[in-house]
Amino acid sequence: MAFFPHLLLAILEGTVAAAVLALSALGLSLVFGVMRVVNVAHGEFFMLGAMLAWWVAKMVPGGPAIGFIAALIVAPLVVGALAFVTERLLLRRINYDPEATIVATIGLMFVIQQLALSVFGADAKAVSAPFAYRIALPWFGFSGYKLFVVVASIVILLAVWWVLAKTKWGLVMRVTQFDRETATAFGIPVNQVYSAVFVAGAALVAVAAVLIVPIQQAHYLMGLDPLLMSFIVVIIGGLGSIKGSVIAAVIIGLADGIISMFFSPTLASIIATLAVALVLVFRPQGLFGVPVR
Amino acid sequence: MSKSKLIVPEKKRISRRSALKLAGAGAASLFAGPGFVRYAQAQSSEPIRIGFQVHKTGIGAAYGKWYGQTTDAAVKLINEAGGITGRQVEIIAEDDATDPGRGAEVVEKFATQHKCDVAFGTLFSHVVMGSAPRAGELKLPYYVVSEGHHVASGKLNRYTFQPGITDVRSQVISMAPWIAKNLGKKVAIIFPDFAFGYDHRDYFSAAIKAQGGEVNALIPIPPTETTFSRYFAQIPADTEVIYHVMVGPAVLTFVKELGEFYGGNHPPLFGFIDSLEAVSLKSPGLEFLEGSYFWEAYPRYAGAKPTEFDTFYRGKVGVDQYGASVADANDVSTYSHMFGCWETLYIIKQAMEAAGYKGPDDRAKMIEATEAITTIPEGNEHPQGDKIFNGKIHQVFGHQNITQVKGGVGELVYRTTIEEGMYEPEADYTTMAL
Incomplete structure (x- = not known):
């Protein structure tokens, strides 16, 4: 393949990778930002969302488009409900202690993984995209649905930004993030805010999974990749900074697309990991993070 | 009322400890009796235990599921026909998570914990590579269904065979x-x-x-x-x-x-x-x-014209003419691999019967009996087709299809002849010590 089409494919692939990264990291970033806890089971919420998308598509008659829309409603509701239960029965009991939360959510991760294995089985499940459109370029074809994922992730990111920046809900969340004690003193029900944020984070990652699963496949071990990549994005972008996460996702996604196309995917992974290490050494709060007070 | 009336005289009192001792002795004698008989009969009536190393999870899970279904169908058939050397066959399945490290542990468990007679069924080549050395050290006959060239290459050992699927x-x-x-x-x-x-x-x-x-x-x-x-x-x-x-x-x-x-x-x-x-x-x-x-x-x-053996095999495994589960047409099998489990189990049966296998002491004889196999006719036991086994490289050769x-x-x-897939053997396992 000549240089230009090669570069074009690399940029397209990189843009899709960036969109997938930003979408899957969004929930983690939100939870980390407001609650200052790391949810290791984040990847499993993603996997559950994908599994539910498969299940709903199988159950709902009327073709992939209707199944897709139904999954967009069902998956965030179910995963959100699970997150609510987790928050009440697990995180609240350990008082959102950061270390204890890591251990508890690692446990939760294994529980969800094994439950998914027992309920859905071990084989990979394909979910049809809501529409099949192949963009035929002179040199190669590209999936129209992949570009739809890019557009959808931009819309979702803008929506989340709007909620955080422009609504009273967002204000409450930002206040809680800024200073938990002062927020309590001003009568903000911090516990309820935590509940809402944790549920919203899980619901967001479930939506991301429903969008992404047609270009991958649902599989009970699929949560690991989004978890690791989300961590990388959140660490580089700055803990709790949505803007930072998005910029980090774009940088990593594009770099991954281009490096893995012109050199090798292994090199791309090495560079991403190296970037995390460098950021941790020279700017522990991330590119756009504020140091923890 | 005096307390002493209620107390059992010291001598007759049964303490908790002595009661436990008594119960224990009773239980021991209960087990000892039948236990002895069991031991005496172990050689003839104990089931043949085949350790089934299966990829239930990990990247090989889709194959593992169908390897399981085919193995169960073949074992059911073998047992209905009287088992191996008159003994029933018992499958002990262990998940290796399609991981070489776990694979070696599973082989070890088969040999030491489950007291299996042989191990069988591994598919993914990196798991075979990880497990075979341990099987060789433990002198546990290890029949893989893997396709990899590693068995025929001479890199493994005298205890590892691939008699049911070509490389x-x-x-x-x-x-x-x-x-x-x-x-x-x-x-x-x-x-x-x-x-x-x-x-x-x-x-x-x-x-x-x-x-x-x-x-x-x-x-x-x-x-x-x-x-x-x-x-x-x-x-x-x-x-x-x-x-x-x-x-x-x-x-x-x-x-x-x-x-x-x-x-x-x-x-x-x-x-x-x-x-x-x-x-x-x-x-x-x-x-x-x-x-x-x-x-x-x-x-x-x-x-349009399947062989009678193919029809028989599909029926027993529960697969329709399109290679999907008869229960669910969307559940497609791993048809080009799983027959290897079926055929390998019949090779194990053939080798054990030829060796007059009675227990783990006869493993060496079983190895030699497997190495002695040469031609394998097509039939219900080998529905994929006839084959030629090379005992020196422990590898079977058969027809391929396009x-x-x-x-x-x-x-x-196009269906190849067996000869089209033959090559000069690179090794000779039979010269290795047993």
Whole structure:
């Protein structure tokens, strides 16, 4: 393949990778930002969302488009409900202690993984995209649905930004993030805010999974990749900074697309990991993070 | 009221400790009696225990499920016919998570904890590589169903056999002449980046060269990869044939993205059915495969005239004429691999009976009996076809099939002779100590 089409494919692939990264990291970033806890089971919420998308598509008659829309409603509701239960029965009991939360959510991760294995089985499940459109370029074809994922992730990111920046809900969340004690003193029900944020984070990652699963496949071990990549994005972008996460996702996604196309995917992974290490050494709060007070 | 009246006199009192002792002794004597009898009869009536190393989880899970179903069907049949040397067969299945480290632990458990007579059933080549040395050290006969060339290469040991499925080297050397003659001579190879894929890379490259062809691109893909378009960009424009073989949970995405990348305008495709095992050829997005060719060890689609043995085997395993589960047409089997479990179990039976196998002390005799097998006739026990076993390299040789996708099913276009897949043996396990 000549240089230009090669570069074009690399940029397209990189843009899709960036969109997938930003979408899957969004929930983690939100939870980390407001609650200052790391949810290791984040990847499993993603996997559950994908599994539910498969299940709903199988159950709902009327073709992939209707199944897709139904999954967009069902998956965030179910995963959100699970997150609510987790928050009440697990995180609240350990008082959102950061270390204890890591251990508890690692446990939760294994529980969800094994439950998914027992309920859905071990084989990979394909979910049809809501529409099949192949963009035929002179040199190669590209999936129209992949570009739809890019557009959808931009819309979702803008929506989340709007909620955080422009609504009273967002204000409450930002206040809680800024200073938990002062927020309590001003009568903000911090516990309820935590509940809402944790549920919203899980619901967001479930939506991301429903969008992404047609270009991958649902599989009970699929949560690991989004978890690791989300961590990388959140660490580089700055803990709790949505803007930072998005910029980090774009940088990593594009770099991954281009490096893995012109050199090798292994090199791309090495560079991403190296970037995390460098950021941790020279700017522990991330590119756009504020140091923890 | 005086307390003493209520107290049992000291001598007659049974303390908790003595009561436990008594109960324990009673229980011991209860077990000792039948236990002795059991021991005396162990040689004749204890079941033959076959440790089944199965990929229930991990990247091999889709295969593991069908290996399990085929193994259960064969064992049921063997037991109904009286078992092996008159003893019933018991399968002890352990998940190895498709992981070489776990694999070695599972083999160890079979030998020491479960007291299995033999171990069997491993598919993924890296797990075989990880497990076989331990089986050799423990002197546990280990019958793999893997396709890898590692057994025949002489790199493993006297206790490891592959008598139920042919190896990749044999498969690719029998395919190369047909590909060069019918599809083209400039071949780009897409293969999984581990042992099994390297067999394809090395032996196909050599085989196509021998036909006057050349490999113009080698494209390795990690088996855990989830996105593939980037790899297709490496296929040179002057490629005459794309040779693909993929494994792992993402095979369907792999083939779909190949279709998106090329659309209808692609070089001829020759795939190993591994790229689509457990996946329906009629899946949405796979329409572009129409007219392309596949290697199949055992054609998934029964065709117009299946053999009576094939019909028998499908019926017992619970697979329809399209290679899908009779219970669920969307549940497609790993048809080109799982027959290896069925056929291997019958080889184990044959070897044990020839050796007069009574217990683990006869393992050496069983090894020699397996090595002595030469020709294997087609039949209900070997429904894929007749085979030739080479005892020196512990590897079986058989017919290979080329199918073409027509109307969403793979129609047989060519079946090789056994000789087309033969090569000079590189090793001789029989000279190794037992």
